[in-house]
Amino acid sequence: MLQITRPRTVHSIVELRDIVRDWRRAGDLVAITPTMGGLHEGHLSLVRAARRRARRVIATIFVNPTQFGKGEDFEAYPRDDVRDAEMLAGAGCDLIYAPSVLEMYPEGFGTTISVDGITDEMCGGHRPGHFDGVTTVVCKLLNQAQPDYALFGEKDWQQLVTIRQMVRDLDMPIRIASSPTVREADGLAMSSRNRYLSREQRVIAAKLNKALFASADHIAHGVPLERVLGACRKALLSAGFDSIDYLDARDAHTLSPVDRFADGNESRLFVAARLGKTRLIDNVPIERTGMTE
Numbered sequence: 001m002l003q004i005t006r007p008r009t010v011h012s013i014v015e016l017r018d019i020v021r022d023w024r025r026a027g028d029l030v031a032i033t034p035t036m037g038g039l040h041e042g043h044l045s046l047v048r049a050a051r052r053r054a055r056r057v058i059a060t061i062f063v064n065p066t067q068f069g070k071g072e073d074f075e076a077y078p079r080d081d082v083r084d085a086e087m088l089a090g091a092g093c094d095l096i097y098a099p100s101v102l103e104m105y106p107e108g109f110g111t112t113i114s115v116d117g118i119t120d121e122m123c124g125g126h127r128p129g130h131f132d133g134v135t136t137v138v139c140k141l142l143n144q145a146q147p148d149y150a151l152f153g154e155k156d157w158q159q160l161v162t163i164r165q166m167v168r169d170l171d172m173p174i175r176i177a178s179s180p181t182v183r184e185a186d187g188l189a190m191s192s193r194n195r196y197l198s199r200e201q202r203v204i205a206a207k208l209n210k211a212l213f214a215s216a217d218h219i220a221h222g223v224p225l226e227r228v229l230g231a232c233r234k235a236l237l238s239a240g241f242d243s244i245d246y247l248d249a250r251d252a253h254t255l256s257p258v259d260r261f262a263d264g265n266e267s268r269l270f271v272a273a274r275l276g277k278t279r280l281i282d283n284v285p286i287e288r289t290g291m292t293e
């Protein structure tokens, strides 16, 4: 009978390093997938992608207080260690690293890693300090585990390009890999925060991806950007979203605004919208999907 054993969980840097050292002695490659728990299939796809690259996979679970702003959902953020461990067991994770806040930020901690420029707008513009919290904690996790690979989801595209730049700028010897956004059957991007949605809000939430894909398609087929974005904003607000933090077409790598869509340039459409207390983000490529004009 096939038995899936739960991966071991460690809480300290010392234990983490001991295990990684043994793996390295055995010649194994190591990959890490940082998460905040509240796991879903999107996280598991990262673990599986990590597994394709490395023999050993670490999932970190740490709800990082420094990336939450005042009045955000740090306290309410879903925490379910047992369920998370069971899900990770089935996805091929070898080790869960779940440090405490004190392990990560001991008395006297005083360093912040900050990536300029690409963190100024979009989520960075609406969540001051958020990306400093992300880059600082990811830098620490990467230093603690010293993996060969680190995996991040394309759902958080701005986070992905920010981490790529940090690793490049700081000469960290780690390859950053990404995995496509995993979606629910109706296209809603999976997110730990989706569980905050009421049944009515959940129906409205599904309209975000539909509006985004349709808008990206219109842009790709030459409809003027401002017209598409205006119509998309209107459609989201009349569908029931309370407000839109941003809806922007950007270069996929530099995140600078784009208004011309030449072949060969990779652009994406990014959105963050609020539904009650929940903030949903999504992004899709702007590319020709085979429809004729």
Ligand code: AMP
Pocket (backbone or CB within 6 Å): 034, 035, 036, 037, 041, 042, 043, 045, 046, 151, 152, 153, 154, 155, 156, 179, 180, 181, 182, 183, 189, 190, 191, 192
């Ligand atoms: P979080 O636990 O929300 O901090 O996310 C941990 C990692 O999972 C990040 O790299 C996210 O981009 C990634 N992730 C979150 N949701 C999804 C999703 N629906 N599909 C793919 N990756 C995701």
